[in-house]
Amino acid sequence: MKTRRRPYTEQRPQDLGGGVWSVPVPIPGNPLGYTLVYAVESPQGPVLVDAGWNHPEAWEALSGGLATLGMDVASVRGVVVTHFHPDHAGLAGQVREASGAWIAMHEDDAALVRLMIGYAGDAQDTFRSDMLRRAGADPDEAREASGGRAAPPAQPDRELRDGDLVDLPGRRLRAVHTPGHTPGHICLHLEDADRLFTGDHVLPGITPHVGIYPYDRDDVDPLGDFLRSLDRVAGFGPLDALPAHEWTFPNVAARAAEIRDHHEDKLQRLRALLAERPEPLTIWEVAAMMTWNRPWDELSPMLRGMAAGEAAAHLRTLEVQGHVRRHAGVEPVRFQALDS
Template sequence: MTRRSYAEQRPLDLGFGVWSVPVPIPGNPLGYTLVYAIESPRGPVLVDAGWNHPEAWAALRDGLATAGIDVASVHGVVVTHFHPDHAGLAGRVREESGAWIAMHEADAAIVDMMNGVPSDVRGSFQVDMLRRAGAPSEDLPEGPAADGRQDPPAPADRRLRDGDLVDLPGRKLRVVHTPGHTPGHVCLHLEDADRLFTGDHVLPGITPHIGIYPFDRDDVDPLGDFLESLTRVGELGELGALPAHEWTFPDVAARAAQIRHHHEEKLERLLALLAERAEPLTIWETAAMMTWNRPWSELPPMLRGMAAGEAAAHLRTLEVRGVLRRLPGGDRVRFQALES
């Protein structure tokens, strides 16, 4: 199956009291977020809410109406992770309905931190991080909003942990903590229907962005966490997958195994590239050598920054595995392959 444009999307009754509602992401190649509504006697619970934009809000409101749901009746919103195409409209839904917002405690803490930091400070953080990675001046944003980021999402009312049951009367919706894409990313197992809402963790045709922020952190390993999370999701079996983008698919375990294989191959290629270089490389130099969906020279600065975050995550995993060393010094960290 290939990805269809947003214009081709319609709300769908997926059975078992579950609807999918496509919500557009204006100006983004992903096109749309699939928001899910799960029926319950106390009112529907949404899985994610979509991008905070008037067009997105109209699509969510009207899509729910197609399913016979008044947005004012929504009981709660479970956010799979804090990114704006998932959490952006959660605050608006809460304003309209009085619904609670729930997310994993790790992402809830990030949202609280983001809401407490002025936009100019966030912009300065971004510029400093890019400089330390080795980015040239032409790839640095020129202002706090130069990277196109939205304001932080609404804070959570409820904080979730792995294994929790979501407040969904008459149903069993269990939290499965799947860190990697974000520290608090969760999948949600609808146990009474053998389905898994996968958020961005397992997608049918693409792989999620796995980055490390700041790029030069040495106390976390998001790619390692992601690979472990894929293994855990695979152990749930051949559940039907309800992802946040693209399309639904029947076997989450098989797709999780494919994504694990993809990243292991990427790690092998990166290590081989580093082993060929006598001199250590910055994060930016490493990212420029890696394979992306288009040549490095054609990537705009924002996408180069995302690529650098992903390169940093792969470098960190190789460092954790003991095949790469970090060479701090000056204002830029460098990495070098260890002799085998």
């Protein structure tokens, strides 16, 4: 079952056996390359797990890939979205238009989609610019990092909760709430085949982005949620994993443990960095000190904004654990180590 990641140009739709197929759908201009959209067979038409990015090339790949596998996009019964991000939910609306399919996602991400749809573009830019400024970015950086937003995905017809069965006649596909990457991220356990669709929660070669937005929120702990969700997925044991990116792989529990260890190590290194600096630091300053896949000076404004979101999530978890304290009532917000 295991296949290694290849460039999108070398990807092909695949029959994974047991009434499950995968269709690689490109993400133009994105280093991830593609989203793996899965089709699960049912007597009343296939149900898709995710749909891919809203782009003409992506639509051609999705509809053409399904046709290669003997399925017409017009026969799709439903699209269950692992989370609201555009490389997963972007084409769900077009699938619905072509087939009359329902769209389902977790209720927490559905609430975010409603918020996005009701938020004007200029208001979004102002919100992001203010958020970056409160994190410690200078005004120019804040403006540069606040653009480039994708259009909101289609609003879902159905909302799922943890443990709900997806409307998939003749099969048992159960939602497993795994917050962290987004508040409403779900994995999907295909119980009749004992496989797990992992979305972006557990990927074989990379770790998903876990950030906090706005950066200075003190009422949520996305990284803490993510670590607990990894423990929950590890409890499924050595199931085959069908992720949304890269390649399918065995033993989801082992990979979940590796990702958990990665973040625990990152938290420890961040604690050490903060302990070396007696003065309180802004989120932006902390992000610039952390290790990324490229040096901070080489990151684009958009990637710096994402790095700041991830730095904020790690700081928040350290705050919850009692290792750092927040200097409230100041702008930009600052954090300081409480122990060595």
